[in-house]
Amino acid sequence: MTIPVITIDGPSGSGKGTIGQMIARHLKWHYLDSGALYRVLTLQALKAQVDLHDEHHLAAMALHLPVRFVDSATHHRIFLHHHDVTESIRSEEVSRATSILAASPLIRTNLLARQRALALAPGLVTDGRDMGTVVFPKAKVKFFFIASAAERAERRYKQLQQLGVGANYEAILTELEARDLRDQTRPVAPLKPAPDAHILDTSGLSIDVVFQYVLEKITL
Secondary structure (H helix, E strand, C coil): CCCCEEEEECCCCCCHHHHHHHHHHHHCCEEEEHHHHHHHHHHHHHHCCCCCCCHHHHHHHHHCCCEEEEECCCCEEEEECCEECCCHHHCHHHHHHHHHHHCCHHHHHHHHHHHHCCCCCCCEEEEECCHHHHHCCCCCEEEEEECCHHHHHHHHHHHHHHCCCCCCHHHHHHHHHHHHHHHHHCCCCCCCCCCCCEEEECCCCCHHHHHHHHHHHCCC
């Protein structure tokens, strides 16, 4: 039985996670935030004070990463061991370090099977950077979101403010642009749209407009 998959790729802050969760709830499908796997691994490495450039150690950790995703009608929560890390993996420290791990071919290979194993009936909606190009190249429908760096930085700034986390807009913008460059130029699974992906610039668009656009493109 082939499990239908919908992928939404794009840079950080383009809206893919928000829309991915909304579509998954609408369809009553499973949802995978693929970037969360890398973030959880990064958080675990930081807590254990593992050298972020020790590829073999980190790749071994990736094979046995005790991560668990819990979905409800209104929330998507992420657990490391028995601790809810949904918010803590979004810290600026974790965000900066994650792109270092994500550039490792060995780590990506070891997480690939875990990502694919999460494609369960009745279907999966997943977002990331290489979901439509590498992880699920035969996905039924693919999307690639883009947005200006300035707008994405503003979204991140407001998100951190809502969480009560101190943030500096200029610092966020600088780090976001640096991360985009790393993601786009890494030798393995670079950030780019799949040839058959629907490309949407979400700059200036409301969540409802983007949600309706995605729904209209989905043919099941």
